Amino acid sequence: MSLSQNNTPDVLPALPVLVGMTTAELTAWVESVGEKPFRGKQIAQWMYQKHVTDAADMSDLSKAFRLMLTEKTHVSPGKIKETVKSADGTTKFLIELLDGEIVECVTIVQKNHLTACVSSQVGCNVGCPFCATGLSGFRRNLSAGEIVIQYLLMQHAVSQGLLSDFTPHTRISNLVFMGMGEPLLNYEPVLKSIALLNKEVELGLRHITISTSGIIPGIQRLMDEKADYNLAISLHSVNTEVRNRLVPINRKYGVTDLLQAAKLYANRTKRRITFEYTMLKGTNTSDADANALIKALRGIHCHINLIAYNPVNSPFQAPPRKEITHFQYLLTEAGFPVTIRNNHGSADMSACGQLRVHQREKELKTLA
Numbered sequence: 001m002s003l004s005q006n007n008t009p010d011v012l013p014a015l016p017v018l019v020g021m022t023t024a025e026l027t028a029w030v031e032s033v034g035e036k037p038f039r040g041k042q043i044a045q046w047m048y049q050k051h052v053t054d055a056a057d058m059s060d061l062s063k064a065f066r067l068m069l070t071e072k073t074h075v076s077p078g079k080i081k082e083t084v085k086s087a088d089g090t091t092k093f094l095i096e097l098l099d100g101e102i103v104e105c106v107t108i109v110q111k112n113h114l115t116a117c118v119s120s121q122v123g124c125n126v127g128c129p130f131c132a133t134g135l136s137g138f139r140r141n142l143s144a145g146e147i148v149i150q151y152l153l154m155q156h157a158v159s160q161g162l163l164s165d166f167t168p169h170t171r172i173s174n175l176v177f178m179g180m181g182e183p184l185l186n187y188e189p190v191l192k193s194i195a196l197l198n199k200e201v202e203l204g205l206r207h208i209t210i211s212t213s214g215i216i217p218g219i220q221r222l223m224d225e226k227a228d229y230n231l232a233i234s235l236h237s238v239n240t241e242v243r244n245r246l247v248p249i250n251r252k253y254g255v256t257d258l259l260q261a262a263k264l265y266a267n268r269t270k271r272r273i274t275f276e277y278t279m280l281k282g283t284n285t286s287d288a289d290a291n292a293l294i295k296a297l298r299g300i301h302c303h304i305n306l307i308a309y310n311p312v313n314s315p316f317q318a319p320p321r322k323e324i325t326h327f328q329y330l331l332t333e334a335g336f337p338v339t340i341r342n343n344h345g346s347a348d349m350s351a352c353g354q355l356r357v358h359q360r361e362k363e364l365k366t367l368a
């Protein structure tokens with residue numbers, strides 16, 4: 001097994017990184033360093049079941065082995081650098097990776113459960129002009145371990161009572177790939193992270209959603225996988241000209257082909273597709289936009305999420321609330337299930353990537 005290939009990007013230090021390995025990989029690794037095979041399962045249980053990422057706390061391992069793990073490995077590929085909690089309990093975490101890169105992830109308090117929103121890349125090269133991550137450019141892909149650690153660190157913080165003022169729930173039961181990055185442009189690590197979250201962390205596959213800007217080859221590839229994954233598509237418009245502007249990848253993978261792929265995916269997996277539609281004042285919120293959307297989505301097993309835009313440093317603005325509810329009314333009347341997604345944590349910047357951008361601004365100011 002090549003750790004650098006399977007577990008960490010080449011840029012990271014050569015020490016093995018344990019979060020990101022399956023129980024089988026951990027078992028092979030502990031044997032390779034002269035330990036009994038069952039130690040692999042013990043480490044996996046500490047990391048994935050108890051969310052412990054400090055070897056010193058793995059109390060059923062010998063002192064010598066714990067010391068060896070501390071000195072000769074990185075149990076965790078990242079640590080919490082900053083936490084920002086909003087008035088509604090939504091909490092953003094900045095996670096610092098081993099090479100100093102920073103990603104953000106969010107815990108969202110919902111009525112009956114907690115949801116984790118995780119990043120799949122450092123930055124993003126899809127370049128949506130209304131998105132803070134898109135505005136800050138692409139840095140690199142994340143490894144499976146760097147994705148899983150976001151969940152583990154958030155779950156550990158929640159277990160320690162981070163959200164006890166807001167919710168009785170202490171387990172993050174849902175996970176969405178809606179943080180920084182385009183998950184289908186980092187395909188293998190994202191799928192490996194889902195396998196780890198499902199098999200090792202024991203999150204139900206039906207509680208994990210991949211959100212894409214519309215990478216058609218990735219959707220087609222997902223269709224051929226044995227497992228059926230929940231899929232969300234950031235649509236924002238069905239008008240080619242408008243979508244070219246809002247989601248530049250539309251120039252490569254056009255909206256007509258994308259909706260055809262979405263329909264095939266829904267039919268093949270029997271899963272309902274979620275279409276994300278960010279409402280942007282004067283851009284995609286008219287009655288004509290609603291009617292075009294209704295026509296384009298007719299016949300696709302789907303659900304539509306309308307998202308009130310959270311302005312970043314961009315030319316776009318949020319529409320008035322009544323414009324969003326009217327848009328919802330038109331879609332609902334046409335028979336579509338539609339929800340308006342509350343802009344969790346808007347007071348503390350909630351569009352993907354904004355927290356990290358803010359942090360980098362602070363760092364730059366410190367350097368200046």
Ligand code: SF4
Pocket residue numbers: 124125126127128131132133134135179180181182213352
């Ligand atoms: S909205 Fe998503 S796909 Fe678009 S730039 Fe931002 S992170 Fe990338």
